[in-house]
Amino acid sequence: MSDLLERLLGRGWRMTSQRRVVAEVLSGDHIHLTADEVHARAVRRLPEISRSTVYNTLGELVSLGEVAEVSTDGRAKRYDPNARRSHQHLVCSGCGIIRDVHPVGDPLAGLPAEQRFGFTVSGAEITYRGLCPSCA
Amino acid sequence: MSDLLERLLGRGWRMTSQRRVVAEVLSGDHIHLTADEVHARAVRRLPEISRSTVYNTLGELVSLGEVAEVSTDGRAKRYDPNARRSHQHLVCSGCGIIRDVHPVGDPLAGLPAEQRFGFTVSGAEITYRGLCPSCA
DNA sequence: TCCTACGATGGACAGAGTCCAAGTCAATAA
DNA sequence: TTATTGACTTGGACTCTGTCCATCGTAGGA
Known part of the structure; x- marks a missing residue:
C-alpha cells in the first residue's frame, strides 16, 4: 500500500x-x-x-x-502528491515536463522590507524555466 | 500618448x-x-x-x-504591462491584490547544478504570498 | 444483518479561451 | 485623392477545465 x-x-x-x-x-x-x-x-x-x-x-x-x-x-x-516536503518546480519550456527541485536558502530572504508594501509575507512559489536535456 | x-x-x-x-x-x-x-x-x-x-x-x-x-x-x-523591467509578484491570499516587487539577488543562484537535472535554466518566476495590510 | 450518513454518479452549467469565415479598413502606391 | 490589398476585426460556434446538484449506492457502525 x-x-x-x-x-x-x-x-x-x-x-x-x-x-x-x-x-x-x-x-x-x-x-x-x-x-x-x-x-x-x-x-x-x-x-x-x-x-x-x-x-x-x-x-x-x-x-x-x-x-x-x-x-x-x-x-x-x-x-x-509530494506536498509534505516543501519544494519548487523546474519546467521545460519545450515539452512542459516538470521536475521537483529543492533550492538552497530561504526564498523570502530576497524580498527586503521596503518591497513588502506592508504585507505579512508567508511563502513563495518559484517556477524555474528552461530546456530539458531532450529539448535543448 | x-x-x-x-x-x-x-x-x-x-x-x-x-x-x-x-x-x-x-x-x-x-x-x-x-x-x-x-x-x-x-x-x-x-x-x-x-x-x-x-x-x-x-x-x-x-x-x-x-x-x-x-x-x-x-x-x-x-x-x-510592466514586462520590460524584470520583476516578481506579491499576492494577497485574502483579496487577491497583486503588487510588482523587485527582489534582490539572482533567483537562479538558489538552484545548484545537481538540482538542475541537466536542464538549461534560463529564468525563474516567483510568487510571494501573504496578507495585505487591509486583510491582515 | 440492517441503517444511514457519507460518497459516487452523470448531466447540466459556467468561465476562460480558441478558431474560423466573412466583412472592414489602414497604409501604400499611383 | 482614390484604388487596392493584405492585415485586422467581428461574432458565433466550439473546446477545455472545472463546479454544482439531485439522485443513487454503499462503507462501516449498531
Whole structure:
C-alpha cells in the first residue's frame, strides 16, 4: 500500500474503491498529472469511476494537505502528491515536463522590507524555466 | 500618448482604434487585469470592440514581449504591462491584490547544478504570498 | 444483518479561451 | 485623392477545465 493511502487511513478517511484508485494513481515522485490525466489512469483500473468523483477526491486531498495544486502554464491545474516536503518546480519550456527541485536558502530572504508594501509575507512559489536535456 | 503605444508605433505596429484602446487600458503600474477586465474597460471607450479582438491583441502584445502573462491563481490569466523591467509578484491570499516587487539577488543562484537535472535554466518566476495590510 | 450518513454518479452549467469565415479598413502606391 | 490589398476585426460556434446538484449506492457502525 502506498504511503499516501496509509496516511489517509490513519486519518480515518472513509475508504472506497474510487478513492483508493485515485490515491494509487497519485503515487510516486515527480508526478504532476492534470485532473483529466488522473481520471484517465483511474478509469483503466476502475472503468466506472466518474469525472466528478476524481475532482471531488482531488479537492479533498488538497484540503487535507496531502496533495498540492500546481499551475505552471495557466492551463489545467496539476496535482503533486509530494506536498509534505516543501519544494519548487523546474519546467521545460519545450515539452512542459516538470521536475521537483529543492533550492538552497530561504526564498523570502530576497524580498527586503521596503518591497513588502506592508504585507505579512508567508511563502513563495518559484517556477524555474528552461530546456530539458531532450529539448535543448 | 502612453509609453507602450509609442514603442508599438516605433515597431511599425499597424494602428487601429481597437489596438490603441487596448494599449491605453494597459497603461500604468501594478496593473494586472484579466482579459475580461481589459475588454470591459475597452468597451467603455469603444463600445463595439469584440472579445476576440481583445484576446488577439493581448496575445500579440505578449508575443512582442511588451506585456507579460501572469497566472497567480489558476483562474483567468492576468496581463502585466510592466514586462520590460524584470520583476516578481506579491499576492494577497485574502483579496487577491497583486503588487510588482523587485527582489534582490539572482533567483537562479538558489538552484545548484545537481538540482538542475541537466536542464538549461534560463529564468525563474516567483510568487510571494501573504496578507495585505487591509486583510491582515 | 440492517441503517444511514457519507460518497459516487452523470448531466447540466459556467468561465476562460480558441478558431474560423466573412466583412472592414489602414497604409501604400499611383 | 482614390484604388487596392493584405492585415485586422467581428461574432458565433466550439473546446477545455472545472463546479454544482439531485439522485443513487454503499462503507462501516449498531
